Amino acid sequence: MTVWGKTASETYHRRATGMLRGVYRLIAADIPVRPGAVVVDVGTGPGLLLHRMTGTGGVLHGVDPSPDMVAIARAAADAEGLAERLSFATGSAEDLPFPDASVDLLVSSLSLHHWVDHAKAAAEARRVLRPGGRLLAYDFRFVRMGAAAAAMRAEFGQVTRTPVRLAFARLAAS
Numbered sequence: 001m002t003v004w005g006k007t008a009s010e011t012y013h014r015r016a017t018g019m020l021r022g023v024y025r026l027i028a029a030d031i032p033v034r035p036g037a038v039v040v041d042v043g044t045g046p047g048l049l050l051h052r053m054t055g056t057g058g059v060l061h062g063v064d065p066s067p068d069m070v071a072i073a074r075a076a077a078d079a080e081g082l083a084e085r086l087s088f089a090t091g092s093a094e095d096l097p098f099p100d101a102s103v104d105l106l107v108s109s110l111s112l113h114h115w116v117d118h119a120k121a122a123a124e125a126r127r128v129l130r131p132g133g134r135l136l137a138y139d140f141r142f143v144r145m146g147a148a149a150a151a152m153r154a155e156f157g158q159v160t161r162t163p164v165r166l167a168f169a170r171l172a173a174s
């Protein structure tokens, strides 16, 4: 796995802040969160999707394999007065820093195409999700999701791939 360094993380944060606001709004609006639900954003980057989800009443965590991204996510949350609402940790789709059966909803935006080992990621998703929990992974529509979908299907049985507006697709497993 390529871990994003400081410069790449800072550049992404700057660009995402300027260009992806509408994308985060669109994805956040598509994610049903019940108050109190434990939500983990996998590959959270600067954590900007979670900023859009603070009104949901969910207990919101972000994980990213890049310690530089995690530092940026913490600073960005602090700058928006959201530090108390959001927590961030290093971790990856293949190695989630959460106990078994402790998460209600795994979400992800524009990160799936970076995941390396889909079988491991699917097994991790299955391990941390509570019974009835869901994974919703959003990425660009042109991203090939076949390998991820096959791995999720092997773990969960039920997987759907749904277009979200023109540019995006949602992989859902439960």
Ligand SMILES: C[S@@+](CC[C@H](N)C(=O)[O-])C[C@H]1O[C@@H](n2cnc3c(N)ncnc32)[C@H](O)[C@@H]1O
Binding pocket: 001, 002, 003, 004, 012, 016, 020, 042, 043, 044, 045, 046, 047, 048, 049, 063, 064, 065, 066, 069, 091, 092, 093, 094, 108, 109, 110, 111, 114, 115, 116
């Ligand atoms: C294009 S950025 C998207 C960040 C954020 N989700 C967003 O929508 O702005 C991709 C992120 O995926 C992370 N990433 C790379 N490999 C990963 C993996 N195996 N598991 C989880 N996240 C990963 C990167 O560190 C990076 O922060």
